[in-house]
Amino acid sequence: MLSGPYYPRSFTILVIVAMGVLIVPLASGLINAVHVLQGVVETQRQFTRTSLAVTRDVRQIVESVSQLQRAAGQYHLLQDAEFAPALRQSFDDLQTQLAQLDAQLADSRSRTTLAALQTHSRALYHQLQPGAFLDSDQFHALDPAFDTLHDTARTLLIQADAAVQHELQALEKTVQTTRQRLIVLALALIPLTLLLAAVFSWMINRPIKQLKASIQQLGQADLRPLPAISGPQDIVELGREIDWLRQRLQTLEEQKLRFLRHVSHELKTPLASLREGVALLGDELAGSLNARQRSIVGIMDSGSRDLQKRIEDLIRYSGMMRDATLPPAAPQALADALHAVLARQQLALDARGVRVETALAAAAVRADRSQLETVLDNLLSNAVKFSPEGGRILVKSEPADDAVVVWVCDQGGGIPETERTRIFEPFFQGARQPASVVRGSGLGLSIVRESLLGVGGSVEVVDCPPWSTCFRLSWPV
Secondary structure (H helix, E strand, O other): OOOOOOOOOOHHHHHHHHHHHHHHHHHHHHHHHHHHHHHHHHHHHHHHHHHHHHHHHHHHHHHHHHHHHHHHHHHHHOOOHHHHHHHHHHHHHHHHHHHHHHHHOOOHHHHHHHHHHHHHHHHHHHHHOOOOOOOHHHHHOOHHHHHHHHHHHHHHHHHHHHHHHHHHHHHHHHHHHHHHHHHHHHHHHHHHHHHHHHHHHHHHHHHHHHHHHHHHHHHOOOOOOOOOOOOOHHHHHHHHHHHHHHHHHHHHHHHHHHHHHHHHHHHHHHHHHHHHHHHHHHOOOOOOOOHHHHHHHHHHHHHHHHHHHHHHHHHHHHHHHHOOOOOOOEEEEHHHHHHHHHHHHHHHHHHHOOEEEEEEOOOEEEEOHHHHHHHHHHHHHHHHHHOOOOOEEEEEEEEEOOEEEEEEEEOOOOOOHHHOOOOOOOOOOOOOOOOOOOOOOOOHHHHHHHHHHHOOOEEEEEEEOOEEEEEEEEEEO
């Protein structure tokens, strides 16, 4: 039982690693989403600042053009030199604003309009610059140039607004693309996370299922070598402990069988002497017996026969456990085997007034004669024991697919559901025991099960109204 190369040494470490690996894709996806959203937010913030600045500066340029025209009118129409500084200041402010806007505009149309506005404003100021006053006609002759300057400024405002709208649409497209990217990332993370969860779930559940299978094998009294357990080192160590427990149980089972075998053989010798003495008394070789003495001898004979049967059951069961070699099977007439068994059970049947009914649709089964009689004898003695006074017992057979099915049913108190899986265990005795009989050894049904399992058959307790208890036996053809 060795741990796989992909398993850590500890089951706890495996769980921690699984949790860590599952968190990695989720955390990376979350970090990536935060990074992308931060970029989008920063882009939006930068766009807001730039668009507001451009819109503000363009509107100021429109206002500065109007202010330049007013300052020029005050200087030339009033012929007052005191307005010369105001005219120069208006022109300088306009040029400063145009230079600032030149660094902010990105689209080619707006930059072309801005260049035209710079050119027109310089040319117009060249005609308006202080030093020589223009009369009214000369000044009004410049109105078309002022109109062109105003139109160019308004065109720049319209183009700047259009550029802002275009950038806004581009930003919305970027946001939409980012949203789709995050959705795709989330959809990609879901199967990846599920795949990793499935892999680690398999890695965690695999050794647990192996341990469960080993425990179930021991629970079914199957002491064959356990399957190898792969997993973390502590799970492998636990598997070794379970295998040690299996070996210990196997040793105890062998000791138990040896004990049963020795005890059975040790009891047979004094039992034979006892039965011989009872037979001598019954034959009155030691003198005649009165009625009471004959009754006592009958009780002794019945007790010795019951003790002999129990010893034979012990020997038979220990032999079946020790030697799995199947006796040669041949077609056996059910009626003949049943007649021989009923002959041995006749005294018990007559004592309780129990009748046996037969319905043998399948006349023969393929089995060893002694094993067949042993199975029927144990089931019938069990049925007689639990049947009420004057009750009935049914033995019937039917052919089935590749098998012959035999039922042995009685009218006893039935077997509780909780005991149906345990009644075939060695030495198990159910809670419902007749008060008028001595408890048996608890090996009869175990011998029945082992006999049928040895030939590939089966035995189970089934519900078959109106009968209280019904054993269903299957013999392969």
